[in-house]
Amino acid sequence: MNEVNLSCPVPRPADDFVLLAHGGGGKLTNQLIERIFLPAFACAPLEARHDGASLNFNGQRLAFTTDSYVVRPLVFPGGTIGDLAVNGTVNDLAMCGARPLYLSAGFILEEGLPMATLRAVVESMRAAAARAGVQLVTGDTKVVDKGKGDGVFINTAGIGVVEAGKEISPGAVRAGDAIIVSGDLGAHGVAILSVREGLEFDAPVESDTAPLWEPVHALFEAGIAVDCLRDLTRGGLSSALNEIASAARVGMEISEREVPVREAVRGACEILGLDPLYVANEGRFVAFVAEQDAGRALDVLRQFPVCRDAARIGVVTGSPAGMVTLESRIGGRRVLDMLSGEQLPRIC
Amino acid sequence: MKFLDEYRDSATADQLARSIRKTVRRPWTLMEVCGGQTHTIVKSGLLDLLPSEISLVHGPGCPVCVTPVELIDRSIAIAALPQTIFCSFGDMLRVPGSSKSLLDVKAAGADVRIVYSPLDGLKLARANPSREVVFFAVGFETTAPANAMAVWQAEREGIRNFSVLVAHVLVPPAMEAILSSPNCRIQGFLAAGHVCTVMGWEEYEPISRRWHVPIVVTGFEPLDLLEGVQMSVAQLESGRAEVENQYRRAVKREGNRPAQQRIAEVFEVAPRKWRGIGEIPSSGLRLRERYRAFDALERFHVGVESVEEPSECIAGLVLQGLKKPFECPAFGTRCTPETPLGAPMVSSEGACAAYYLYGRHKHERSESELPRAASRG
Amino acid sequence: MCLAIPGKVVSVVEEAGLGLRRGKVDFGGVQKEICLAYTPEAAVGDYVLVHVGFALSVVDPEEAQKIFDTLTEMQRLEELESTADLTESGP
Secondary structure, three states: OOOOOOOOOOOOOOOOOOOHHHHOOOHHHHHHHHHHHHHHHOOHHHHOOOOOEEEEEOOEEEEEEEEEEOOOOOEEOOEEHHHHHHHHHHHHHHHOOEEEEEEEEEEEEEOOOOHHHHHHHHHHHHHHHHHHOOEEEEEEEEEEOOOOOOOEEEEEEEEEEEOOOOOOOHHHOOOOOEEEEOOOOOHHHHHHHOOOOOOOOEOOOOOOOOOOHHHHHHHHHOOOOEEEEEEOEOEHHHHHHHHHHHHHOOEEEEEHHHOOOOHHHHHHHHHHOOOHHHOOOOOOEEEEEOHHHHHHHHHHHHOOHHHOOOEEEEEEEOOOOOOEEEEOOOOOEEEOOOOOOOOOOOOO | OOOOHHHHOHHHHHHHHHHHHHHOOOOEEEEEEEHHHHHHHHHOOHHHHOOOOEEEEEEEEOHHHHOOHHHHHHHHHHHHOOOEEEEEOHHHHHOOOOOOOHHHHHHOOOOEEEOOOHHHHHHHHHHOOOOEEEEEEEEOOOOHHHHHHHHHHHHHHOOOOEEEEEEEEOHHHHHHHHHOOOOOOOOEEEEEHHHHHHHOOHHHHHHHHHHOOOEEEEOOOHHHHHHHHHHHHHHHHOOOOOEEEOOOOOOOOOOOHHHHHHHHHHEEEEEEEEOOOEEEEEEEEEEOHHHHHHEHHHHOOOOOOOOOOOOOOOHHHHHOOOOOHHHOOOEOOOEOOOOOOOHHHHOOOOHHHHHHHHHOHHHHOOHHHOOOHHHOO | OOOOEEEEEEEEEEOOOOOOEEEEEEEOOEEEEEEOOOOOOOOOOOEEEEEOOEEEEEOOHHHHHHHHHHHHHHHHHHHHHHHHHHHHOOO
């Protein structure tokens, strides 16, 4: 055999420029937050590293959150960027245990955007806000040159009143807590891919975008001891679990068999070589509840169509801290790691 | 999903695992050739079901990992040209060349697109007549029929603005290269099942005879891999060395003749450099004379200066199955999926990334905490 | 190179121009247009293994079933053996 060449090139560093992966919701996004944003803006609410900030205001507890929406395409099966912009922020507030009340909306529009598209987006926001019981009370509009935006970018910020009786955050998570997922996973990511050029397929899969305050509120009303809530977005279930395991310094054990995924979503993921545990959602959350309340929590959630497939998927363990392990369908074990960059379709 | 779910059934997996435990008497080292098989093994935690006598080594069956640095550099140079739309399978986007990856050059503004099929590249060419569409034709024999068809169609339809950057590699020469290494410890192979749906298994028979090694054509689901291991171990324990077919539902001995014909029409065998291993004669494909006009390297004269500096990366040893990823001093510390030192850590089914993502907890926990195969079933 | 998924052929079109067959293949409810040129024998209702938009092989349902039949048989034999052991070691 010929001479074996054992050298490999030295890689280029990842921190000279912002990469698309920095927006993926996984490790690189967290790096950006830890290295650039947190040091600059350090304060207690930010240190909690939760979806929204919990603030004391004249004896009232308020929740305050913001999110930006840059999805492409703007319109997809089951919704538009407008639905995401309303529901996403409504849900961040719900995850703080807060009743969502008021939203702001900032629009960055690209020159040349068809007015009909803008109307469609705005109409979906109106309908989503009505469904979620929130009012859009203030906003702003800017227009950028053609080529400098993806049609529409939307930022929404939201305010809500905290109704949860106890602290709801990663800090409250305890070993022994049951891990519950509110419904089937991956529908949003698949819906988006199904209309993206080069990856399109005929999929009867619509985005799962939906407001989640009602089922969350029902859990509080039923007296369920909820320790933490997190809505699943980019990076899927795996990112949410890893972030919380890391923030709470706990371990987690998940059973792959228990994770609900509908067949069409599975089919699409199989073709593209994607793992549903990493695919984006927009109307699903994970809840950490006291073990003794797990059964009742599922009963409460399953009353709501959006949580019809709620399931208990695992348990919080004491250690190893920050590590999420998964038992596969055939009973083997592996680490369910945080995504490194975006999950890309593969052929191999 | 039919013909998928049944092959992930846990009761059947336990049964196969028991059957392996009953058959095995001595330690054996097997290699699964294909990256997709490595992916399944690690993702399903298959090693937890195998007795400790069986050692599974991950082979170079990851076209991403073995694509030469110069070719990655050229792909980046071509993608950076203003008139090109560079399309590729997702796998290739994160692999570092000498200094950059396709994802980096996309971040800098190049039109780089992920496609599912080479025919999507052809569609882009028809829809964008004023742009040059270039498709990164990587893969083993499994992908060759698809890439061949895209070029064949482009030629018949007279699509002028389409070309391919060919990086095809062939499995049997790689297996022979591994077997001929003086340090080779591999005693049996799980051959790449999907490569064999195209090529059949005729070409493995002389290899099995020459080196006296069992070669079992194996599928990609957990039950397939377990059955493949079981068949290999049965051969080894009884001193047999032949080619057997585990993936019977998909593979015939002669393979797929129409696909082979189209490959032979469009491509010819050529020497190919394998990243981490070196040049292996007759181990790659290139476009035949008639289709040379579609070769992106002929169409775009891009000068690249590829640098291969010595580094800590032992990809060559890992790809040949001579070392396991966790035996590398940089594994998990200086070399991680975010800061890869070499291709097997970047590609999601490269041996190193697969181990890092799915298997590293085994080396961080004590023996007593691990689930024990012996106590199951 | 490795990722090929089984799907059910739901429709077939014989293309007039270059004579290439194509069809819609269903994967658990999701459908994609797939090139069937390399599986001229694939008919509606058959399952094919699909890789990057091409069917490479028709799945043989009898062969697919064999591993389960063999294991069921093995299980039956194991049970027979253990019952025989119990009877032999009787009072």
